[in-house]
Amino acid sequence: MAVHSRSILFCKEISKFLFFRKNVVRRSSHFQYYPDKNTPVEGETTKLNMFQAIGNAMDLALEKDQSAVLFGEDVAFGGVFRCSMGLQKKHGKDRVFNTPLCEQGIVGFGIGLAVAGSTAIAEIQFADYIFPAFDQIVNEAAKYRYRSGGMFDCGRLTIRAPCGAVGHGALYHSQMPEAYFAHTPGLKIVIPRGPVKAKGLLLSCIEDKDPCIFFEPKVLYRAAVEEVPKQAYKLPLGKAEIVVPGNHVTLIGWGTQVHVLCEVAEIAKNSHGISCEVIDLMTILPWDSETVFNSAKKTGRIIIAHEAPMTCGFGSELAASIQEDCFLHLEAPVRRVTGFDSPFPHIFEPFYLPDKWRCLDAVINIVKY
Amino acid sequence: MVVSSSMIRFTRKMTNNFGQLRSIKTNSKMSQKIQNTTIWTEKLEILKPEQVKKIPMYRVMDENGNIYDSAKDPMIENETLRSMYKCMIQLNVMDKILYESQRQGRISFYMTSFGEEGTHLGSAVALSEEDLIYTQYRETGVLLWRGVTLQECINQCYGNNLDKAKGKQMPCHYGSKDKNFVTISSPLATQIPQAVGSAYAFKRNKSNKCCVVYFGEGAASEGDAHAAFNFAATLEVPLILFCRNNGYAISTPSEEQYRGDAIAGRALGYGISVIRVDGNDTLAVYDAMKLAREISISKECPILIEAMTYRMGHHSTSDDSSAYRSVEEVENWQKFSPMLRFRKYLESKNLWNEDQEKQCVEESKNNVLKAFGEAEKVNKPDWREMFTDVNWSMPNNLIKQREYLASHLEKYKEHYPLQNFKHS
Ligand SMILES: Cc1ncc(C[n+]2csc(CCOP(=O)(O)OP(=O)(O)O)c2C)c(N)n1
Numbered sequence A: 001m002a003v004h005s006r007s008i009l010f011c012k013e014i015s016k017f018l019f020f021r022k023n024v025v026r027r028s029s030h031f032q033y034y035p036d037k038n039t040p041v042e043g044e045t046t047k048l049n050m051f052q053a054i055g056n057a058m059d060l061a062l063e064k065d066q067s068a069v070l071f072g073e074d075v076a077f078g079g080v081f082r083c084s085m086g087l088q089k090k091h092g093k094d095r096v097f098n099t100p101l102c103e104q105g106i107v108g109f110g111i112g113l114a115v116a117g118s119t120a121i122a123e124i125q126f127a128d129y130i131f132p133a134f135d136q137i138v139n140e141a142a143k144y145r146y147r148s149g150g151m152f153d154c155g156r157l158t159i160r161a162p163c164g165a166v167g168h169g170a171l172y173h174s175q176m177p178e179a180y181f182a183h184t185p186g187l188k189i190v191i192p193r194g195p196v197k198a199k200g201l202l203l204s205c206i207e208d209k210d211p212c213i214f215f216e217p218k219v220l221y222r223a224a225v226e227e228v229p230k231q232a233y234k235l236p237l238g239k240a241e242i243v244v245p246g247n248h249v250t251l252i253g254w255g256t257q258v259h260v261l262c263e264v265a266e267i268a269k270n271s272h273g274i275s276c277e278v279i280d281l282m283t284i285l286p287w288d289s290e291t292v293f294n295s296a297k298k299t300g301r302i303i304i305a306h307e308a309p310m311t312c313g314f315g316s317e318l319a320a321s322i323q324e325d326c327f328l329h330l331e332a333p334v335r336r337v338t339g340f341d342s343p344f345p346h347i348f349e350p351f352y353l354p355d356k357w358r359c360l361d362a363v364i365n366i367v368k369y
Numbered sequence B: 001m002v003v004s005s006s007m008i009r010f011t012r013k014m015t016n017n018f019g020q021l022r023s024i025k026t027n028s029k030m031s032q033k034i035q036n037t038t039i040w041t042e043k044l045e046i047l048k049p050e051q052v053k054k055i056p057m058y059r060v061m062d063e064n065g066n067i068y069d070s071a072k073d074p075m076i077e078n079e080t081l082r083s084m085y086k087c088m089i090q091l092n093v094m095d096k097i098l099y100e101s102q103r104q105g106r107i108s109f110y111m112t113s114f115g116e117e118g119t120h121l122g123s124a125v126a127l128s129e130e131d132l133i134y135t136q137y138r139e140t141g142v143l144l145w146r147g148v149t150l151q152e153c154i155n156q157c158y159g160n161n162l163d164k165a166k167g168k169q170m171p172c173h174y175g176s177k178d179k180n181f182v183t184i185s186s187p188l189a190t191q192i193p194q195a196v197g198s199a200y201a202f203k204r205n206k207s208n209k210c211c212v213v214y215f216g217e218g219a220a221s222e223g224d225a226h227a228a229f230n231f232a233a234t235l236e237v238p239l240i241l242f243c244r245n246n247g248y249a250i251s252t253p254s255e256e257q258y259r260g261d262a263i264a265g266r267a268l269g270y271g272i273s274v275i276r277v278d279g280n281d282t283l284a285v286y287d288a289m290k291l292a293r294e295i296s297i298s299k300e301c302p303i304l305i306e307a308m309t310y311r312m313g314h315h316s317t318s319d320d321s322s323a324y325r326s327v328e329e330v331e332n333w334q335k336f337s338p339m340l341r342f343r344k345y346l347e348s349k350n351l352w353n354e355d356q357e358k359q360c361v362e363e364s365k366n367n368v369l370k371a372f373g374e375a376e377k378v379n380k381p382d383w384r385e386m387f388t389d390v391n392w393s394m395p396n397n398l399i400k401q402r403e404y405l406a407s408h409l410e411k412y413k414e415h416y417p418l419q420n421f422k423h424s
């Protein structure tokens, strides 16, 4: 680019100057990735990161269902996170396209497509920007079937949105808004923890009879790489997974946080002799109470960890339900390790997140309780 | 006429309600107004957007800085003209260095204003310091002209302890209470209806100032933009709605963003007066803003300015625009560079020359590097700042969480970057 090629020379000079100064180290990410070891289906696999797995799922959905369309801000050139790369070229401009910059428009349009019998895959560029569409999601999509006695519904709508901490996203490129939507009957809310889960869960959402919100932890788009089955496959919604089996403490999380918890379980076992069971909730609404309660009854000690603030975070719902159903089995109060009750801050992110040290400390304390 | 398309709707409504309307009689104010403003027709016709006359683009200079109509030279004072150009250079140099510093991981993010310097300076200079400014994020030149220092900007980008917002926001989210520049927020278009509210407050206080809100042509697609236009028109506020139409919203070209006569074309439908201006013609932008300001304050009405320009740089440091536009396209815009044109104008007035240019670039570079070095020396704020400014006074849950974090950090200090943060 002209302006940049001209400025490159200039910048070389600057670089020299800058490099003489104290070197600033890029912050490393707050978690270690634990690849999924289970293969959901037999057959050939390919190595994919999470944005590729999501792109692959959408590609298969577009191939299988000619009514399916994919749209949102900057989707045509591949999306700002590259999930829809190559899809417009392959499936055509009428099926994969940019919309004007308007989230309420995107969701309202998606509902209309679904009402008319098309499959709609709507992308909201960041979960932080889903709020202009709150009304369309909460008052419209979620209530369509109920208010018409089942005559109309928009189950063919899936809303995808990148979410969560990335190290430097601050207030508006970091949020985990699942709890706002979990308060709304009629929706399904799903959050994958890596490529294998993302592909299977997204295909389920796309074919599900209810409107789904699929939150994609954006820090995993590139950081998470797994062997993903080539064929289409679906993973059940409303089902949690026991990622690490254990006996002493149950750790519940979703999305990126599951990886933090896996590492915590490892440290707890190796350094403290504590056996943790890690559960990935995967579907936030409707959540898998059976798996959670069984584990709670087994260990009697539960810690829930999420990036979103504590007050009215989804952990609150889990904690309340667990004490209602498993009270006599509990050895300690259910603990929540979460983001703090402030907006998501920029430079304080390392202090804000429920990182492995905060989770580990909670594990050690809950055992001592 | 653009008005006619809304008139069609109006006419349709009137036809539907015809019987009712008759019975209201002409003594009601409302129906009198309708009688007076309705144009009746017996010819059934659908008006097409192509039939509407395009809003012309105001210009003062040609690409070589020559004034088209010498009577129209705005005759800005020589010293001001020079300061404007120096400010453009400063902005340009700052953008280059900070962009590069992001590449090196010194700051986490950056957005440049390459190619839009004319819209920034032309508009900012025509305002009074009292006027309240709301911006989107790509208006750093306006901020610099207001007198926010490089040091303040760079402190913000670093989120160091001298940053007034205490490291809470991403880089480029500037704000200055002293300079009447409302802190930038990432969610697009949210500032537009807010600016209408501020303007309304000014009107009620008879403060003889206006409010100015900047936004991109992409942001203008948001529901908030519609709400703001309609509120501004109906509540009759002294507000300038300044749209920077730079051709792109990230990768989305304006052809996919809207149809019709762009953003200016909408204004008339809302009943808002409008000027379209060549955003790369700094003098034209200045003229437009000056006139809009006068009218908007004296007549208590909103005015929309659509400044046509081009985003020469990538959207941000997270973007690579070669994925969606050609090198030729960008190069082609080089010849419309607002800075080049403005410089030629200055040179024609003997206000600028090559030596001054070199000296100014050098000075600007030194200014930035000095501020940069200073900012880098300063620690980040105390981590406890994370809990401040959530509410006016800290609620119990936060007090408890802060105490919990303090004892956690005491116990696990080796795992946290505490050495980079101020201790209090
Ligand atoms: C509500 C909302 N949706 C999406 C975004 C993501 N986003 C940031 S900038 C941008 C493009 C804005 O384009 P435009 O308004 O034309 O301004 P420009 O970048 O061209 O100056 C988008 C989509 C956002 N910040 N806020």
Ligand SMILES: [Mg+2]
Pocket (backbone or CB within 6 Å): B216, B217, B218, B244, B245, B246, B247, B248, B249, B250
């Ligand atoms: Mg734009």
